[in-house]
Amino acid sequence: MEKLDPILSLRGKVVKKPLSLKLTKEQREILVGMLLGGLQIDSDEQRKNHMIKFKFNENSGMHSALKRHIYEHYHEWLHPSCKMDDNSTQIPNSFS
Numbered sequence: 001m002e003k004l005d006p007i008l009s010l011r012g013k014v015v016k017k018p019l020s021l022k023l024t025k026e027q028r029e030i031l032v033g034m035l036l037g038g039l040q041i042d043s044d045e046q047r048k049n050h051m052i053k054f055k056f057n058e059n060s061g062m063h064s065a066l067k068r069h070i071y072e073h074y075h076e077w078l079h080p081s082c083k084m085d086d087n088s089t090q091i092p093n094s095f096s
């Protein structure tokens with residue numbers, strides 16, 4: 001029991017590590033291509049935040065394929081409100 005006490009006491013502690021995501025080389029290349037194609041970025045200079053909004057036409061087969069590709073590459077970066085539910089198989093037509 002003495003050996004387990006230090007381990008069991010760690011269960012209640014929450015270690016807060018800052019989340020630091022970095023774009024992969026492929027993700028950066030995709031963004032550059034999309035920016036050249038007209039993708040827009042909203043910037044908040046005061047907070048130094050940037051938001052990229054992806055919007056897709058739900059009636060376009062090409063947009064459907066592109067939407068799935070983009071979602072798969074950037075799903076960890078998406079705002080929680082834009083992520084698919086566990087019960088859903090539909091990728092939203094717009095996400096940021």
